[in-house]
Amino acid sequence: MTDSKSLNASQETAARSFNGYLMLLLMLLSVGWFAWAMMGIVADRADADFVGMVLSITVFLFVSCGFYMIQPNQGVALTLFGAYKGTDRNEGLRWIWPWIGKSKVSLRANNLISEKIKVNDLRGNPIEIAAQVVWRVTDTAQALFDVDDYKAFVLAQIEAAVRTIGSRYPYDDIEHKEVTLRGNHDEVSAELRTALMERLAVAGITVDECGLTHLAYAQEIAGAMLRRQQAEAVIAARKKLVEGAVTMVEMALQQLSEKDVVHLDDERKAAMVSNLMVVLCGERDTQPVVNTGTLYQ
Incomplete structure (x- = not known):
């Protein structure tokens, strides 16, 4: 079996960016320079600076295109003509060269409750099962570049893991001799978390908590069971x-x-x-x- 780490072509690295407030000061200075040059032209002074006016406009436009804001628990992946150049996790106003591409990724915890799906348990009985998962991005490069859509990827892998775990154990055992979905909630949840972390590692995502939120026999056999x-x-x-x-x-x-x-x-x-x-x-x-x-x- 191919190791999942070999599939991870990307790995997050720290990006180098500039303090946005210093660049904001530079932009304000360019505005002042432009105003001084414009006043000289309007007054038809001998020292009117046409070149300075053009340069101030150029500096203003150049600097204004490089600003971006980073909220707490947020990262920005930077790319140069398609090549990954690192992730900036510094909070506040930041600045980077205008030709650098920027992709924001939330690093906050996400709570997801899956849809109820029908699964056959270990004994072949159809059951309805759903899970609640708390997940977050730990590697922005993997989340953005190793999977097409990491949020859709999470949904698909949660459903696949829930189906696998649901079919691995019986729904219930009256003699309490087997591990069951209904009677061993903690053990089943721990195994589900382990399975999800293995599946989501390729996307740079970790699972903080998970558990079953719905567990019942399917309607067609609920009465008989x-x-x-x-x-x-x-x-x-x-x-x-x-x-x-x-x-x-x-x-x-x-x-x-x-x-x-x-x-x-x-x-x-x-x-x-x-x-x-x-x-x-x-x-x-x-x-x-x-x-x-x-x-x-």
Whole structure:
């Protein structure tokens, strides 16, 4: 498999630019120079400076074309006739030669909630799944020059990663023996983040946080799966109830025998076990029956 780093033809470097405020002062001086020269021409003075007026206009136009503003958490990639010359991350008013191309890239965190997509989980059940991802650009050169549209690239890779993770695990496991989408949210989110970072590395993008925002069975099987979950829950509850009842019956027989309260043969022990199991496992309250005779009547 080709290493993703070998695909990254671009790498961000620091660009050299000028302080925009100093260049703004130079532009204001050119305006003053132009005004002085114009006044000399209007007054028809002998020292009228036609060349100075032309030069001041030239300096003004030249300087005014090189300004650009950088907001906090923003970078500007500079290119010279198509060749990348670095990224300027200095905040405030900046200036560069007018023939240098400028492309702004936001370095702020972006919060994205993907569309609900339908995926078959590990057991083949169709489910609906969506994810929330917090991402940001870390390498402006890769984001601009290694992919055609880095924002569209992020959307496509998020959908692909969500589909992959959704099909890797079952939706739910009533016995809690497997990693599931519903029961292991933190583990699934961590794996989704790792997969996204690997996919987005080629575009110079990192993922700060991600997680599932929507997880449900598809509408065509939602009713059937709900009944299945209810049945599995009833079976699990019954299993726990029977296990507890058996333990209680065993404990009762053992204590009766140890304390020599009553001596029971196998037939009467079986009858007692049957009665206790009915009492402990029955869904309805039992009605007591008082035996006024002997134990064998």
